[in-house]
Amino acid sequence: MELHVTLNKSFGTFSLDMAFTVQGERIGVFGPSGCGKSTLVSLLAGLQQPDSGSISLDGEVLYDSHGGINAPPEQRRIGIVFQRPYLFPHMSVKANLLYGFKRCAAANRTVDFDSLVEVLQIGHLLSRSVHNLSGGEKQRVGIGRTVLSNPRLLLLDEPLSALDDNLKFQIIDYLKAASAAFRIPYIFISHSLLEMRIMTDRVLAVSAGRIAAQATAEELARSQMGRSPIGYINLLRLDKPRRINGVSAYAWGGTELVISTVGDRPEALFELSSKDIILLKQHPDAISARNLLECIVADTFHSGNKVGVELACGDGKLVAEVVPEAARELGIARGSRLFAAIKASAFRRLE
Amino acid sequence: MPIFTSAEYMAILLSLKVSVVATLVSLPFGFAAAYLMTFRQFRGKVALDVAVNLPLTLPPVVIGYILLLLLGQKGFIGQHLLQPLGITLIFTWKAAVIATAVVGFPLMVRSIRLGMESVDERLIQAARTLGAGWLDTIVTVIIPLSFRGIVAGAALMFARGLGEFGATIVVAGNIPGVTQTIPLAIYEYTSSPDGDRMALALCLVSVLLSVVVLLLHEYLNRRIAKAD
Numbered sequence: 001m002e003l004h005v006t007l008n009k010s011f012g013t014f015s016l017d018m019a020f021t022v023q024g025e026r027i028g029v030f031g032p033s034g035c036g037k038s039t040l041v042s043l044l045a046g047l048q049q050p051d052s053g054s055i056s057l058d059g060e061v062l063y064d065s066h067g068g069i070n071a072p073p074e075q076r077r078i079g080i081v082f083q084r085p086y087l088f089p090h091m092s093v094k095a096n097l098l099y100g101f102k103r104c105a106a107a108n109r110t111v112d113f114d115s116l117v118e119v120l121q122i123g124h125l126l127s128r129s130v131h132n133l134s135g136g137e138k139q140r141v142g143i144g145r146t147v148l149s150n151p152r153l154l155l156l157d158e159p160l161s162a163l164d165d166n167l168k169f170q171i172i173d174y175l176k177a178a179s180a181a182f183r184i185p186y187i188f189i190s191h192s193l194l195e196m197r198i199m200t201d202r203v204l205a206v207s208a209g210r211i212a213a214q215a216t217a218e219e220l221a222r223s224q225m226g227r228s229p230i231g232y233i234n235l236l237r238l239d240k241p242r243r244i245n246g247v248s249a250y251a252w253g254g255t256e257l258v259i260s261t262v263g264d265r266p267e268a269l270f271e272l273s274s275k276d277i278i279l280l281k282q283h284p285d286a287i288s289a290r291n292l293l294e295c296i297v298a299d300t301f302h303s304g305n306k307v308g309v310e311l312a313c314g315d316g317k318l319v320a321e322v323v324p325e326a327a328r329e330l331g332i333a334r335g336s337r338l339f340a341a342i343k344a345s346a347f348r349r350l351e
Numbered sequence: 352m353p354i355f356t357s358a359e360y361m362a363i364l365l366s367l368k369v370s371v372v373a374t375l376v377s378l379p380f381g382f383a384a385a386y387l388m389t390f391r392q393f394r395g396k397v398a399l400d401v402a403v404n405l406p407l408t409l410p411p412v413v414i415g416y417i418l419l420l421l422l423g424q425k426g427f428i429g430q431h432l433l434q435p436l437g438i439t440l441i442f443t444w445k446a447a448v449i450a451t452a453v454v455g456f457p458l459m460v461r462s463i464r465l466g467m468e469s470v471d472e473r474l475i476q477a478a479r480t481l482g483a484g485w486l487d488t489i490v491t492v493i494i495p496l497s498f499r500g501i502v503a504g505a506a507l508m509f510a511r512g513l514g515e516f517g518a519t520i521v522v523a524g525n526i527p528g529v530t531q532t533i534p535l536a537i538y539e540y541t542s543s544p545d546g547d548r549m550a551l552a553l554c555l556v557s558v559l560l561s562v563v564v565l566l567l568h569e570y571l572n573r574r575i576a577k578a579d
Contacts (some may be wrong), residue, residue, distance in 0.1 A: 042476075045476075045480050046479075046480075047476050047479065047480070072479070072484070072485075073476075073479040073480050074479055074480070074481075074482045074483055074484050074487075076480075077482075078480065079480055079481070080476070080477070080480045082473060082477070084473075086471065086473045086474050086477045088474060088477075088478075088492060089496070090495045090496060099478070099481050099483075099491075100481030100482050103481060103482030103483055103487070104482055145477075145481065146480075146481070149480075149481045149482055151480075
């Protein structure tokens with residue numbers, strides 16, 4: 001997918017002024033509430049008209065103020081998954097799913113009904129009224145309805161922000177599965193850096209109606225670390241836990257991580273903040289933290305008033321943060337040897 | 352209850368006919384006006400709003416007189432549009448339909464508009480991005496979701512039509528068997544020395560019809576709510 005955008009739109013005192021080109025299948029638009037993310041979605045989908053500018057998707061001009069081109073939303077083939085599912089309340093689940101499919105030209109139908117139902121696991125919901133669905137089921141049907149309309153681009157407009165953590169990661173899996181199975185590129189809009197890391201490869205950072213930066217999700221997470229109250233979030237997918245005295249031990253990077261969360265799943269995603277990793281120059285005689293990992297400094301970076309330290313712990317990688325003074329005292333440089341102490345309770349299971 | 356003569360039966364039938372036709376004729380216009388005022392932004396929206404609601408505040412007699420001036424032989428529409436086509440409206444049942452439609456129009460538009468305003472804009476946006484054009488969206492999303500408002504608007508217009516008097520008497524006259532509706536017949540009976548019983552009987556018919564309309568409206572409302 002290749003998207004060229006130059007847009008201007010003013011509302012009272014707020015003005016959106018963006019120019020960017022992005023290529024890729026998993027693009028993110030990241031920024032705080034009110035920065036213009038949802039306006040961008042409306043403008044791309046044709047639900048609002050820009051004051052001026054142009055939009056072209058894969059070489060096709062969808063809007064051009066100079067050329068007098070403004071394709072209506074139904075001709076753009078840009079699907080939206082909204083924050084809430086917005087299912088048609090007067091239709092059954094099946095009728096909702098088929099709404100866009102029936103309106104899609106036969107030549108453009110690459111997603112078929114049965115495959116989608118299987119990917120999203122919604123076969124048992126088809127005959128139900130949309131009023132008899134749980135929040136997660138509604139969102140799955142909403143995703144299915146949009147994907148079945150066979151769009152060439154999906155706009156995922158904060159589709160996870162109204163969901164609790166448990167549901168959020170279920171829906172993430174469905175979104176990724178649907179996008180991958182039917183090869184539909186997407187633009188994922190969110191104010192959550194964690195979601196950006198999981199869902200996207202390339203991110204447009206938006207601030208006050210402008211594109212502030214274009215980077216990978218990883219680069220963005222590192223640049224935001226110093227300003228963020230939660231630091232940099234290390235994401236660890238761990239499996240096959242071993243139970244020892246009420247805690248779980250997971251194989252990781254050639255060693256074991258001891259985590260106090262005891263779950264019943266064989267595989268789980270954990271987050272660990274860079275703030276929860278204590279660095280030591282030497283091995284202590286004894287320490288209360290249940291994880292003491294010998295690491296090599298793979299890289300360092302500056303973010304705000306913090307120094308990020310990328311640690312290679314065997315085959316695993318972690319990012320810790322320290323203040324510059326601590327970095328000097330520890331003699332942190334690429335290749336230096338450190339010990340990382342992490343409490344078993346510092347890990348939080350995400351799914 | 353006295354036995355009605357054919358004139359009274361004609362008045363009852365004419366009242367029903369005028370109200371039904373006025374409601375059916377007004378529905379597309381009422382829907383269009385409500386749609387424009389709910390979903391579209393355009394210059395002159397305030398003017399349209401005022402024009403639609405004006406009959407609500409004007410005395411019906413004034414509306415009737417304005418219609419008479421417009422549709423009469425020397426009126427702008429009458430002279431330039433109706434006469435060349437050989438159409439005569441004044442003092443016919445069709446004039447009563449127009450008077451009823453104009454007087455009831457704001458009530459119909461208000462109800463439909465309330466129904467439309469309850470439709471979440473995101474549902475409309477979802478339909479558009481799923482490939483539905485605006486007409487398709489109106490038919491498949493807006494009409495079904497604002498159907499209660501449309502039914503309520505039609506019922507209000509119909510009920511208002513049954514009671515319409517002021518504009519009708521000016522523009523259609525009070526000709527028994529031709530333009531005399533129930534209210535006009537009641538008016539005539541109350542003006543004659545022996546007409547009290549007949550006036551009362553027609554009042555009862557009027558009450559009965561209104562109750563039937565309201566009950567029907569309530570029944571439809573419940574059925575729609577159940578279907579939702």
